[in-house]
Structures are given as C-alpha cells and as structure tokens.
Amino acid sequence: MKIIRSVRAMGKEIKRLKKNGKIIGLVPTMGYLHKGHISLLNRGRKENDILIMSIFVNPIQFGPEEDIKRYPRDIQRDKAIAVREKVDIIFYPRARDMYPSEFRTYVDVERVTEGLCGGRRPGHFRGVATVVAKLFNIVMPDRAYFGQKDAQQAIVIRKMVKDLNMPVKIKTMPIVREKDGMAISSRNKYLDNKERRAGLVLSQSLKEAKDLVKRGIKDVSIIKRKVTELIRTEKPACIDYVEIVDKEKLERLKYIKKGHTLIALAVYINKTRLIDNITL
Numbered sequence: 001m002k003i004i005r006s007v008r009a010m011g012k013e014i015k016r017l018k019k020n021g022k023i024i025g026l027v028p029t030m031g032y033l034h035k036g037h038i039s040l041l042n043r044g045r046k047e048n049d050i051l052i053m054s055i056f057v058n059p060i061q062f063g064p065e066e067d068i069k070r071y072p073r074d075i076q077r078d079k080a081i082a083v084r085e086k087v088d089i090i091f092y093p094r095a096r097d098m099y100p101s102e103f104r105t106y107v108d109v110e111r112v113t114e115g116l117c118g119g120r121r122p123g124h125f126r127g128v129a130t131v132v133a134k135l136f137n138i139v140m141p142d143r144a145y146f147g148q149k150d151a152q153q154a155i156v157i158r159k160m161v162k163d164l165n166m167p168v169k170i171k172t173m174p175i176v177r178e179k180d181g182m183a184i185s186s187r188n189k190y191l192d193n194k195e196r197r198a199g200l201v202l203s204q205s206l207k208e209a210k211d212l213v214k215r216g217i218k219d220v221s222i223i224k225r226k227v228t229e230l231i232r233t234e235k236p237a238c239i240d241y242v243e244i245v246d247k248e249k250l251e252r253l254k255y256i257k258k259g260h261t262l263i264a265l266a267v268y269i270n271k272t273r274l275i276d277n278i279t280l
C-alpha cells in the first residue's frame with residue numbers, strides 16, 4: 001500500500017494507472033475509520049482494479065463555531081485498517097497543498113443544500129462539494145463511494161456530478177449500525193457512557209416513525225410530533241432538526257410518500273451533534 005501526500009505525486013500516479021487501463025474506485029473520508037467506512041472500502045475493493053481512500057479533514061466544511069482541531073484523528077490506526085482492507089493507495093494531502101493561500105474557487109450546489117444540515121451549517125456543503133470536486137479532479141475515479149449516513153451529502157454530490165457532467169459513478173451505501181441500532185460515527189467517540197445511552201434515542205425515534213407509518217399514519221405533522229416527544233424524554237438531547245422530506249429532492253412533505261420519504265434528524269447530545277436518517 002502506498003501513502004501519497006502531495007497533489008502532484010497523486011496526479012502522476014493516476015496518469016500511470018490510467019495509461020495501464022486501470023479502473024479506479026475512490027472512498028473519500030476524514031479518517032478515524034470505523035465499520036461505516038469499511039463497508040465503503042469493501043464495496044470499492046470488489047468493484048475496481050485500484051482502490052484509493054482519501055483521508056482529509058477538510059477545513060472549509062467546518063463552520064467558525066465548529067472545532068476542527070477537536071475532530072478525532074489516528075492515522076496509524078487508519079493505515080493498519082487500510083492495509084487489512086486491501087486499499088492500494090491512501091491519499092492524505094496537507095491542507096496547504098489543497099488550499100494554497102491564493103485559492104478562490106468554490107462549488108455551490110443550489111436547492112438541495114438549503115434544508116436539513118445545510119440550513120443549520122451555512123457553507124458546509126459548499127466546502128463538501130468543493131473538496132469532493134477537487135478529489136475527483138485529482139484522483140479521476142471511475143466510481144466513488146459515499147454513505148447514506150450523510151444522506152444530504154450523497155444527494156449534493158450526485159447533483160454536482162450530474163450538473164457538471166463529471167465522469168464518475170456515485171455509489172451510496174447503507175448506514176452501518178451498532179448492534180443496538182446506533183448509527184456508527186467518528187463523533188460517537190466524544191460520548192461518555194451516559195451520553196452514549198441517550199444517543200440511542202435517534203435510532204429509536206426513527207424506528208418509532210417507521211412503526212407509525214406501518215400502522216397507516218401518513219400525516220407528517222403527527223409523526224414529527226411523536227418523534228420530537230420521544231427525543232425530548234432524554235435529558236442531554238437537544239433537537240437541531242427533525243425533518244421529513246422527499247428522499248431525492250429533499251423538499252418538505254405534508255404526507256408520507258411510501259418508499260420516497262426520508263426522515264432525517266440532527267440532535268445534540270450535550271455538545272456532540274449526531275445525525276441519523278431512514279427511508280420511510
């Protein structure tokens with residue numbers, strides 16, 4: 001396995017691989033790998049000749065209030081996991097190489113970035129779309145893998161790829177969960193035992209929403225109210241948003257459209273912001 005740190009060296013390597021007709025898969029990550037990332041790596045390994053994982057904690061997707069320095073990192077552990085998962089190349093660029101001081105160009109995807117996390121984290125998806133566009137231009141992957149955990153992110157990337165005619169196939173993989181239902185996230189590391197137990201309310205309330213729909217309830221306001229009530233039973237939990245939207249357009253709905261509806265949550269457990277979602 002190679003670790004490549006400079007954008008130039010990565011470009012050279014890609015040129016060589018493309019000349020040899022290799023099909024390239026890319027899994028973009030911010031590192032601190034867990035089973036969610038591994039599921040993307042597994043699929044990427046199966047479908048491509050060369051599997052590249054990027055590790056980059058992207059400064060331009062963090063807001064001024066969000067502490068990028070606090071984001072968990074463990075490159076040694078990530079390397080060991082990458083070797084085990086048969087990654088061919090880790091692309092691990094430095095921020096000053098990705099964003100030199102004269103950097104001025106950003107990718108803005110409209111509409112689908114307005115609600116949910118986009119509404120709560122201004123500029124976040126501009127940062128995400130920009131870094132992913134850069135990674136696609138550097139790595140030139142045939143396929144790129146994203147998790148449904150960040151449902152809005154996957155939709156934003158699909159929209160960018162379609163609108164800008166980027167020659168890459170986007171694959172979205174299901175959310176990997178702990179045995180008790182909690183969606184796996186690098187941010188779960190911030191939670192102490194009590195907070196971890198409280199955090200379970202996200203997946204539990206999504207399950208409750210699913211049960212309500214199964215029982216024939218279609219009115220979004222009823223489902224939202226029940227979910228909100230359930231989350232509020234946990235003392236450390238503070239709702240950032242509970243939204244029920246069309247799963248492709250991300251527009252708010254009044255009534256459930258079976259199979260086409262996404263319920264998405266962002267909830268603070270004390271200081272840690274957790275997100276989760278399911279399709280109804």
Ligand code: AMP
Pocket residue numbers: 028029030031035036037039040145146147148149150173174175176177183184185186
């Ligand atoms: P991150 O390192 O948090 O930026 O995540 C990198 C990729 O892994 C993103 O496409 C995420 O959506 C995906 N991912 C993170 N957690 C999970 C999970 N629990 N299940 C599936 N994919 C995930």
